[in-house]
Amino acid sequence: MNWFESYESDIRAYSRVYPAVFEKGDNARQTDEEGKEYIDFYAGAGVLNFGHNNPRLIEAVISYLQSGGVLHTLDMMTPPKREFIKAFVQTILEPRGMDYKLQFMGPTGTNAVEAALKLARRVTGRSEVVAFSQGFHGMTLGALACTANEYFRNAAGTPLGMVTHWPFETHDGGGIDSLHTLRALYQNSSSGVEKPAAFIVEVLQAEGGVNLASKAWLQALQQLAHDIGALLIVDDIQSGCGRTGSYFSFEDCGIDPDIITLAKGIGGIGTPMAMNLVKPEHDKHWQPGEHTGTFRGQNLSFVAGREALRYFEDDALMADTRRKGQIMADFLAGIAAQYSDEGFSVRGKGMMQALDVGSGDLAKAIANDCFENGMLFGPCGVGGAVMKLIPPLTIPDDDLHQGLAILGAAVKRQLEA
Numbered sequence: 001m002n003w004f005e006s007y008e009s010d011i012r013a014y015s016r017v018y019p020a021v022f023e024k025g026d027n028a029r030q031t032d033e034e035g036k037e038y039i040d041f042y043a044g045a046g047v048l049n050f051g052h053n054n055p056r057l058i059e060a061v062i063s064y065l066q067s068g069g070v071l072h073t074l075d076m077m078t079p080p081k082r083e084f085i086k087a088f089v090q091t092i093l094e095p096r097g098m099d100y101k102l103q104f105m106g107p108t109g110t111n112a113v114e115a116a117l118k119l120a121r122r123v124t125g126r127s128e129v130v131a132f133s134q135g136f137h138g139m140t141l142g143a144l145a146c147t148a149n150e151y152f153r154n155a156a157g158t159p160l161g162m163v164t165h166w167p168f169e170t171h172d173g174g175g176i177d178s179l180h181t182l183r184a185l186y187q188n189s190s191s192g193v194e195k196p197a198a199f200i201v202e203v204l205q206a207e208g209g210v211n212l213a214s215k216a217w218l219q220a221l222q223q224l225a226h227d228i229g230a231l232l233i234v235d236d237i238q239s240g241c242g243r244t245g246s247y248f249s250f251e252d253c254g255i256d257p258d259i260i261t262l263a264k265g266i267g268g269i270g271t272p273m274a275m276n277l278v279k280p281e282h283d284k285h286w287q288p289g290e291h292t293g294t295f296r297g298q299n300l301s302f303v304a305g306r307e308a309l310r311y312f313e314d315d316a317l318m319a320d321t322r323r324k325g326q327i328m329a330d331f332l333a334g335i336a337a338q339y340s341d342e343g344f345s346v347r348g349k350g351m352m353q354a355l356d357v358g359s360g361d362l363a364k365a366i367a368n369d370c371f372e373n374g375m376l377f378g379p380c381g382v383g384g385a386v387m388k389l390i391p392p393l394t395i396p397d398d399d400l401h402q403g404l405a406i407l408g409a410a411v412k413r414q415l416e417a
């Protein structure tokens with residue numbers, strides 16, 4: 001009996017792409033129940049920045065479990081929550097001169113986006129939001145309205161309103177001129193275009209195909225938002241928590257978002273958690289308990305997440321992330337050069353690197369080949385043509401090189417078959 005096929009909903013997705021029953025995990029390796037090992041270049045779609053079963057995090061969680069510490073407490077105060085807040089403020093916010101309130105909500109990324117949209121609408125009294133082409137922000141209706149992908153949008157079963165999609169910088173029609181066009185529309189009281197409550201943007205679009213916005217474009221976007229009284233929401237759910245070689249994806253961009261959405265990696269060990277960083281003047285617009293939820297801050301996630309924050313007490317992990325990101329980028333550039341007739345391109349920042357092979361069928365064939373040979377990655381972007389690599393930031397060099405070699409051999413086999 002295949003219990004998954006017989007009883008699990010047809011909605012299941014990753015289990016179709018990677019048809020193995022995964023049993024164990026150790027840093028960048030996952031082992032299925034047949035004992036076959038895979039080098040994980042997908043890392044829970046950006047959740048496992050510190051690897052599977054990171055021993056430091058596991059130890060902290062086990063010791064908390066053995067201590068009889070409370071696990072579920074709604075959003076009540078607990079020592080792990082205090083320690084997490086304190087460590088986040090002292091390790092991440094204060095050294096960067098950032099002043100934000102920490103809002104916990106239901107534990108997935110889409111919950112964080114919903115809360116951000118709701119607050120922006122409350123603060124401004126406006127309903128429209130601007131999101132960008134190929135952006136991905138989640139599956140609940142408000143977040144889904146901001147998600148651009150037609151396949152996901154079609155599943156809504158209801159019109160998705162109150163969001164205007166505008167070209168992301170690197171897409172056709174995008175760029176700073178296109179922001180000038182928006183500005184002209186907002187300035188013209190007879191343009192028929194309403195000023196939005198917020199702009200929501202991924203600095204490094206992940207699911208949308210690994211597209212990186214420039215500092216100049218982000219600054220122009222922020223200026224536009226400020227000038228028309230709208231909020232800037234940066235969705236750092238996949239690109240934050242160290243993925244790009246700094247804690248936030250935008251640290252070198254000179255922007256100061258009104259709200260930053262975080263999820264995935266902040267729970268450290270893979271247990272769910274989501275958190276928005278909200279400028280105090282906006283946070284004041286919430287009334288106590290107005291945006292509630294049963295699972296707002298799991299104590300196990302606070303314990304593991306606090307432990308993970310130790311990685312940011314110095315620059316060692318981030319320097320290593322930038323170094324390994326360069327190894328990945330160079331390797332992919334080598335493939336693109338080797339098959340220059342194919343028109344492949346390489347994009348990314350830190351340890352989110354991608355090879356755009358221009359064909360969803362080819363990317364899928366390469367992903368299947370890699371799976372057969374013990375390496376996991378997930379295609380993304382329009383038509384699934386972009387091979388996105390996001391291994392744990394803690395991946396050992398040997399595994400990094402071995403995983404890339406499996407990928408290189410798969411590309412060769414599929415192209416030269």
Ligand SMILES: Cc1ncc(COP(=O)(O)O)c(C=O)c1O
Binds near residue numbers: 206
């Ligand atoms: C940038 C971004 N925002 C939001 C989400 C939604 O997060 P979740 O799947 O945890 O709801 C994702 C998930 O991939 C994401 O990449």
